[in-house]
Amino acid sequence: MNYIIHLIIMIAIYLILTLGLNLVVGFGGLLSICQAVFYGIGAYATTLLMMKVGVGFMAAVLLSVLITGIFALAIGIPALKFRGDPFVLVTLGFQAIVFTILYNWVELTRGPYGIPGIPRPSIAGYEVTELPEYLILTSLFAGVIIIFLVIIYRSPFGLALKALRDDEMAAEGLGKPPFYLFLGAFVISGMVASVAGSLYATYVTYIDPTSFTLDESIFLLVILLVGGTGNLKGPVVGTVFLILLPEALRFLGLPDTIAPNVRQILYGLIIVAFMFLRPRGIAGEFKLR
Amino acid sequence: MVGLKIKNLSKTLLGMEIIRKVTATFLPGRITALVGPNGAGKTTIFNLICGYLTPDNGAVFYDDEDITGLQPYQVARKGIGRLFQDVRIFEGMTVLENVVTACMPYASESPLFPFMRPLRLSRLYKHARERSCYWLEFVGLYAKKDYPASELSFGQQKLLAIARLLSKGFRVMLLDEPASGLSPIATKKVMATLERIVSEDRDKTIVVVEHNMKVVTEMADWVYFMNEGQVAFFGRTDHVLGAREVREMYLGF
Amino acid sequence: MTLLLQLLVNAVCNAAIYALLAIGFGLIYRSLRFFNIGFGAVYVIASYVVIALSETFGIPLFASIPLGIFAGILSSILIDRLVFSPLEGYGAPTGVLLVASLGVYIAIVNLIALIFGNEIKIITKGMEPSFTIGPIIVTRIQIAQILIGWTGAILFWLSIRKNTLVKAIWAMGIAPELVIALGLPYKRMRAIVFSLSALFAAAASIITTLDVGIDPHVGMGALLTGAVAVIVGGVNFYWGWVSGASLIALLQAIGVWLFSAKWNELITFGILIITLIFRPDGIFSPKRRAEER
Numbered sequence: 001m002n003y004i005i006h007l008i009i010m011i012a013i014y015l016i017l018t019l020g021l022n023l024v025v026g027f028g029g030l031l032s033i034c035q036a037v038f039y040g041i042g043a044y045a046t047t048l049l050m051m052k053v054g055v056g057f058m059a060a061v062l063l064s065v066l067i068t069g070i071f072a073l074a075i076g077i078p079a080l081k082f083r084g085d086p087f088v089l090v091t092l093g094f095q096a097i098v099f100t101i102l103y104n105w106v107e108l109t110r111g112p113y114g115i116p117g118i119p120r121p122s123i124a125g126y127e128v129t130e131l132p133e134y135l136i137l138t139s140l141f142a143g144v145i146i147i148f149l150v151i152i153y154r155s156p157f158g159l160a161l162k163a164l165r166d167d168e169m170a171a172e173g174l175g176k177p178p179f180y181l182f183l184g185a186f187v188i189s190g191m192v193a194s195v196a197g198s199l200y201a202t203y204v205t206y207i208d209p210t211s212f213t214l215d216e217s218i219f220l221l222v223i224l225l226v227g228g229t230g231n232l233k234g235p236v237v238g239t240v241f242l243i244l245l246p247e248a249l250r251f252l253g254l255p256d257t258i259a260p261n262v263r264q265i266l267y268g269l270i271i272v273a274f275m276f277l278r279p280r281g282i283a284g285e286f287k288l289r
Numbered sequence: 290m291v292g293l294k295i296k297n298l299s300k301t302l303l304g305m306e307i308i309r310k311v312t313a314t315f316l317p318g319r320i321t322a323l324v325g326p327n328g329a330g331k332t333t334i335f336n337l338i339c340g341y342l343t344p345d346n347g348a349v350f351y352d353d354e355d356i357t358g359l360q361p362y363q364v365a366r367k368g369i370g371r372l373f374q375d376v377r378i379f380e381g382m383t384v385l386e387n388v389v390t391a392c393m394p395y396a397s398e399s400p401l402f403p404f405m406r407p408l409r410l411s412r413l414y415k416h417a418r419e420r421s422c423y424w425l426e427f428v429g430l431y432a433k434k435d436y437p438a439s440e441l442s443f444g445q446q447k448l449l450a451i452a453r454l455l456s457k458g459f460r461v462m463l464l465d466e467p468a469s470g471l472s473p474i475a476t477k478k479v480m481a482t483l484e485r486i487v488s489e490d491r492d493k494t495i496v497v498v499e500h501n502m503k504v505v506t507e508m509a510d511w512v513y514f515m516n517e518g519q520v521a522f523f524g525r526t527d528h529v530l531g532a533r534e535v536r537e538m539y540l541g542f
Numbered sequence: 543m544t545l546l547l548q549l550l551v552n553a554v555c556n557a558a559i560y561a562l563l564a565i566g567f568g569l570i571y572r573s574l575r576f577f578n579i580g581f582g583a584v585y586v587i588a589s590y591v592v593i594a595l596s597e598t599f600g601i602p603l604f605a606s607i608p609l610g611i612f613a614g615i616l617s618s619i620l621i622d623r624l625v626f627s628p629l630e631g632y633g634a635p636t637g638v639l640l641v642a643s644l645g646v647y648i649a650i651v652n653l654i655a656l657i658f659g660n661e662i663k664i665i666t667k668g669m670e671p672s673f674t675i676g677p678i679i680v681t682r683i684q685i686a687q688i689l690i691g692w693t694g695a696i697l698f699w700l701s702i703r704k705n706t707l708v709k710a711i712w713a714m715g716i717a718p719e720l721v722i723a724l725g726l727p728y729k730r731m732r733a734i735v736f737s738l739s740a741l742f743a744a745a746a747s748i749i750t751t752l753d754v755g756i757d758p759h760v761g762m763g764a765l766l767t768g769a770v771a772v773i774v775g776g777v778n779f780y781w782g783w784v785s786g787a788s789l790i791a792l793l794q795a796i797g798v799w800l801f802s803a804k805w806n807e808l809i810t811f812g813i814l815i816i817t818l819i820f821r822p823d824g825i826f827s828p829k830r831r832a833e834e835r
């Protein structure tokens with residue numbers, strides 16, 4: 001039972017990440033490979049605020065969102081001068097840079113040793129410690145964020161992003177400013193990822209930089225590519241499928257030493273197969289360009 | 290002076306002087322045609338006006354305001370719309386969404402708008418849908434409004450792009466080959482629409498680049514004849530197209 | 543001061559390897575216009591074939607190294623034939639090719655990790671013979687790296703100027719449709735691009751592995767170094783690739799001197815981002831009028 005609750009919590013955290021990234025990848029049509037950066041900054045900011053500054057959980061979450069938003073702005077402004085391969089490369093560059101900083105700035109982040117003993121979230125004096133309580137907390141956060149994102153998906157902002165994605169020149173000709181709209185999407189997606197980071201850090205109570213690597217960013221992108229983008233159901237299908245896939249593999253009785261590699265091989269093959277058979281993913285509406 | 294005016298525009302791309310000191314005035318209440326052989330620089334002029342290219346020299350004025358070097362979206366927000374030669378519809382949307390996205394007001398496109406003004410947003414959507422349906426009906430695409438735009442034929446996509454432009458209510462419309470790829474009936478319809486727009490609203494300015502001389506003669510009031518990046522002749526349509534030099538140089542009779 | 547000199551010597555070695563990576567990556571990126579992450583997989587395959595042959599079957603290095611290079615070339619062509627060529631046949635856009643190549647990379651690298659394990663493998667054990675020139679120490683492998691790297695770079699440059707087929711490959715990047723219009727053998731040229739790219743990848747991979755060993759996940763780093771060198775130097779300018787590679791190696795050496803080796807990645811990607819922002823055509827590309835998009 002605890003195992004199932006754990007899976008649902010992880011699915012909720014990943015839904016926040018992928019539905020946020022969907023705004024950039026699915027609506028904006030921009031392949032961004034740095035979502036794990038914002039996830040990581042959110043996790044580290046919350047952890048440090050709670051442990052070093054002594055801020056409460058809710059305040060830490062909100063402050064982390066703000067901090068991550070500033071980072072997203074700083075990364076988005078140079079990155080969004082580009083489209084296509086150079087955009088992918090610049091986001092990838094920032095992914096590598098932020099990871100290097102998290103890993104090597106030992107004074108602040110304890111680097112590879114990670115930060116153990118992160119306090120449990122407490123809201124209005126009520127400390128969330130038990131797994132089912134945590135499930136409720138995560139679901140509440142995820143629910144609010146998903147509603148927030150769905151409203152944005154359906155807003156004129158979302159529609160304008162889609163227009164830019166389909167034909168940037170034509171959309172510009174109708175008065176849509178590409179840079180500002182894309183930047184808005186990028187920052188929102190980063191801020192949302194920060195909340196996922198806060199939830200993850202206080203749930204696992206231990207973080208180290210290896211949770212926020214390039215591989216993690218790629219994994220989030222793979223979820224979107226497999227599930228599909230540009231709507232709500234695509235990322236949901238992808239997240240559930242790819243979070244449960246390794247668990248399904250576990251029932252095949254693979255030894256723990258080789259299981260991660262087998263899983264990765266499967267991811268790789270699935271991506272290639274999807275590019276051949278269904279470049280818009282299982283339930284997506286947008287085809288990669 | 291009202292209207293759109295370009296003054297001494299020059300542009301060199303990849304070492305080739307595509308536009309050389311072009312000066313032209315496009316007045317409201319009138320359909321002006323840009324004609325000339327391929328490579329004469331007609332589309333480049335549109336790109337320079339709309340901000341997709343920045344001129345090396347010269348300036349673009351709109352109602353006496355210098356709009357040279359503005360971003361394309363800023364030019365569009367001044368009320369200058371553009372129909373592209375290759376239609377450029379939004380393929381991932383339905384036909385209706387294509388037009389709705391065009392007629393939503395700019396202020397509603399802020400990410401926070403739906404949270405600040407939810408009621409106003411639903412009113413805006415309703416209004417935009419009604420207006421879109423009107424224009425789709427007008428170009429004869431109403432029956433297809435819920436189809437994915439990518440399933441339309443080329444001619445229908447062009448009509449959709451025209452509907453998108455009309456629904457936006459631009460005061461200046463720059464149309465790059467509006468009639469190419471359309472059936473004779475659709476061509477007639479588009480021409481009639483454009484003529485109606487300028488005759489009903491003397492405030493509208495329409496500029497067309499068109500290869501179909503029949504369309505130009507029937508529709509345009511004023512013609513700029515371009516050759517090798519320069520304006521060779523301009524004047525009333527019958528004067529320019531009636532001139533012997535133009536016929537010999539371009540039309541070949 | 544001695545330290546700085548030593549670091550500069552190391553930078554020359556690294557520059558040679560980075561140049562090989564840049565040429566290998568750049569060949570495909572420029573001629574076929576797609577960002578091939580599969581290059582990183584080919585890089586890893588070559589070294590692991592050498593390791594398998596020499597460690598498991600006891601084949602001496604002078605025989606297993608050519609076989610490793612051959613395996614790299616073969617896998618590069620195979621990947622193209624099985625994945626990229628068919629996708630391009632369907633008219634796949636570059637984004638799809640990029641993502642498919644990522645899938646290929648992930649699958650192959652983890653297959654290798656599954657067989658050989660995730661930890662570092664080292665071929666040469668014991669001390670590498672070294673030479674002392676004044677205060678500087680140079681190992682035998684470093685000399686090999688410099689020789690192979692710079693010979694490869696110069697040979698490739700000569701063949702761009704002299705060899706018709708390589709000339710045609712170089713021209714393909716400017717106008718891909720021209721190749722078919724001129725009746726040039728597109729398929730064969732494509733195979734040659736992929737083999738040459740693999741040749742450079744394998745060379746860089748094997749001489750690096752002989753020096754410091756390899757683990758299955760270094761392919762991404764190698765790919766990115768090559769890519770950054772090409773883009774920083776200027777995609778359309780061959781000497782730019784080599785200069786980009788040298789610049790990265792040099793700045794990394796200075797970074798090590800001033801701070802520590804752990805900031806190498808930050809330096810590489812810092813150069814990339816700064817270049818893209820201020821000189822999107824590359825630092826070393828000949829002055830060209832800014833083209834409008």
